[in-house]
Amino acid sequence: MDAHLTPIATVATLKGQAWARSQDGTLRPLSQGDIVYEGEVVVTADGARVDLLLPDGTIYPVQGELYAELLPEEGVQHQNDEPQDREVTQDDAGDRSSPEGVGAADDPGEWGSVPVIQRTGEFSDEPSGYIRVAKDQTLSESQYAEGENSFAISPVLSVSIVGDYKVGLNLRAGGYDEFLDGRATYNPRIIEPTREFEGDEFVDALRIEPFFGGDESAPVINTVPEIGVPEDALVDEDDLDEGNDNEPPKESTVVGGSLAVIPAGEGLDTTFDPGNEPPSGLESAGQQVQYYISPDGHTLIGYVGSASGEPDESQWVFTVVINNPSSETGEQAYTFTLLDQLDHPQGDGENQLDLSFSYTVRDESGDEVGSVFNLTVVDDVPTARPDADSVTEDGPLSASGNVVNGGDPLAEDDTIGADNDGVDPVTGVAAGSDTSSAVIGDVGTIVTGTYGSVVIAANGDYTYTLDNTNTAVQGLTEGESLTDTFVYTITDADGDQSTTTLTITIQGADDGTTIVIPDNNGPSGGGEETVYEAGLDDGSNPGESDVVTSSFTITAPDGLASITVVDGSGMDVVITESELVASGTTNITIDTEYGTLVINGYTPNASTGGGEVQYTYSLDDNTLDHTGAGNDTVLDSIAITVTDTDGDTSNDTLDIEIVDDVPTARPDADSVTEDG
Incomplete structure (x- = not known):
């Protein structure tokens, strides 16, 4: 280390892993007995703990996913005088040693330096200032912020703001409020300080900001929950029971991920936003999909048809459930369950449909933060599999079956897949063997091949009739054969298509002379x-x-x-x-x-x-x-x-x-x- 750096603390005890991060971002691992220098930030791994021995002999713990920024120690003096509110002018603000736009105690030089604690993760860039909290037992009554911004009497706290505040305490319902001089502070839940001093009253300063630099000597208290980066998920329609997954075993249609909630030390709830609406045109088998959100806000159901209140399970297309919504350790997650098809863009193959769901984390004092996670549904497509049948020269001269579900007892049936709304799937028939593109029309009509003709109905039923007078057919002898091939196309509910063949084998017979x-x-x-x-x-x-x-x-x-x-x-x-x-x-x-x-x-x-x-x-x-x-x-x-x-x-x-x-x-x- 640079010999000119000022030692600021010593690692007294260490459990787990911790590092000291210098101002240029370099990390060095810490061990018991190591020195931490001015301007360094102590970083601890999840579950780790570092006890820092400060110059005044006190032990300051750093544990969990936290930072501790160590600043030079200054003299500490507590005021016993009656706290006085005063207006802070622009000139006053310019003389303060705190960062620009941030309020400070009446005399920052009189406050001792203690580590500034900040939770890891995304830092809020919202502005904030100091709030001065004074405990006065002689007050008979005062408004006291408790729980989710409800009010109660006793114990009492009086609150004064450094600088002119736009609104009074009785209007502090959560959210950001502006100072008249353009600065702003977040409206926090007010709590009693943890330190007691002699006398009937004392003044302490609370800094409402996840992180700030400089010489401020008060501990950072973050009462606003945060959200990191929620995990998105993907589910494939072909994994539904009626889906067309060609590589069994099927994967689960239940997926999910973390909601990346970062609690701030108080009770909270995580709910779907009431404004969640299906994307325009979202349908299942041609029926419009609607959203229902449970009264507790923890479950969202995508359904079809009409419903008064919670829809019947037979109407459900998918469900999304927020798990552990009140976890104070950030275990909030969601589970998405796909129950039925979702119509994708017409005839666009195995494409993707994206659904977005917004949610809000709200704590006991009314602080809230929102985010969005995304769910991708991959379209299922039909699979038409080759069919085969046979006739014999001189008889039998015809063959019948179903190309969709029974043309060849030795082959797999065609599968329409998840996007099957019950309509007849065959949409085109033609003579030949070219399956590179879909065929259209001639369903239910006679299509003439090389040695005979076929009729394939929309539901897949077919009949092939051999032209027994055909010279090539009559030229067959026993053990010889010819083939007559036709192509057909099946189409699912959202226009995806698959084309394959029906091949008729013509067995020769010994005709004699x-x-x-x-x-x-x-x-x-x-x-x-x-x-x-x-x-x-x-x-x-x-x-x-x-x-x-x-x-x-x-x-x-x-x-x-x-x-x-x-x-x-x-x-x-x-x-x-x-x-x-x-x-x-x-x-x-x-x-x-x-x-x-x-x-x-x-x-x-x-x-x-x-x-x-x-x-x-x-x-x-x-x-x-x-x-x-x-x-x-x-x-x-x-x-x-x-x-x-x-x-x-x-x-x-x-x-x-x-x-x-x-x-x-x-x-x-x-x-x-x-x-x-």
Whole structure:
């Protein structure tokens, strides 16, 4: 330490932690026996105590969260003369050794120096002055400030103010009053001094100010409670029972914090201000939120609907309770309980809504101070989760469910969240899979997808219908599938939205193949088509009856692989789908047992996976295989097999009936002549 500093006190005893703070703000820890110097401030931790040995041999305790500023000791002299009130002029004020604008005792030099005690925390910058208190037992009656500014008789105190005071004692109801010279003092609760002196009366000075510097020798007495920085809190709507918290377990919807009350050594109460009003437009599920404050001022209820007095619990949206409102150790706190949704700005996502609550701390003498704490409510938003269902090629062709609460038994339901006012949530439907933005409209109407169509109602009910004639659908085989996807949007009560998909899986089925050869001969014929030997060039009736042109139809829903025709030698002639398609220009010729089959055209049918095969059959020559007399017939049977892409086959035979040619004996005539 600087050797020029003046020692002012010694640390006699120390419990806990304490420091000496110099005028430049430097802190040094104190130990028992340390010297404290002029101008230093003793700072104690909460619960700590320092006993300072002053130069006059007295012990001065400093404990709790306090400061002790030590000033040079001066002579101490108490007056025994009758106290006299006098007017303090501006000149007088200029001669005083106390700070400018602060009243002082009649002769500051006659007062001994004692530590000036100040509570830690925010310092009030309100001006104040000295009040001179004189005890006079000869007075028969005087107004006595007691409790919350009520008045009683005896013990009596007479009060005089240094300087001209604006109002008399009988109007001192608390608050700041001005001196005529522009200074002001706080109107305190008047208490008796703790020191007694000889004689019937004495004069002491009380300084009403948390902190002052200079040479003043009277103890500081702060009778005004203070408020530091109240703690704000945050609660999330998604933690309500019906909320949409995706990360369980849910957090509590009961939050709170300290009200930062700093009592001033007397009884007090902490209450909500009657002027608390809900923010403009504050609603819950579209209903206006109102405030109710309990008669004791310790509970504020946000509610909906109408109420006479305290609302029914069924109307409560939230409650705010002041805990320990009368604590003289600063334990005042609040508890906010969110019970139901609060509407947030429309469609703005997981945004925040701020509520502010004002409160007042009022002590027994009417001194009061107010502050505000803030509560932030985070909006809950809906969550639409993907849904899935399935249909099967060729049946069943439809699927039904509810996308909000039952589209997929293996998936989680959609959740509207806390902002659910009971309205139907689906607000948009569209084909596709783009969920990057909300969709609007087409609720309850047919929306056509790739392989079918869907109808989704506002409450989430849906029905999907498969277009079973779709080529891609019919092209499926067992074990194969397609998907048809739709998007839908759900919207909560304050406009927040979530979009997801409904995916329909179309399961394939084994369709098999078919071949249909028309029977142009009818039931009485022996085959599907007929040719005649007589039509051959050397036949009995040359012409075109030895040739027939026709077609047959094949199907292969799972996809055509090929057709196979057995030729006259018993060999398989395999014709692929592409060869069939090209057969119109590149004919396919097959020798049969009695003739020639030429495949000369193919008309595909996408809906069946097959098509129509055109052919021409020509009889090559007459055959001696006829066994019967007359125009008997023989068959040229041509075996045909259709094969699809998954190996399914079907078989049939194209039978060409060949009618035998027979001789015709016609009458002949000739002549001879008798005798030559």
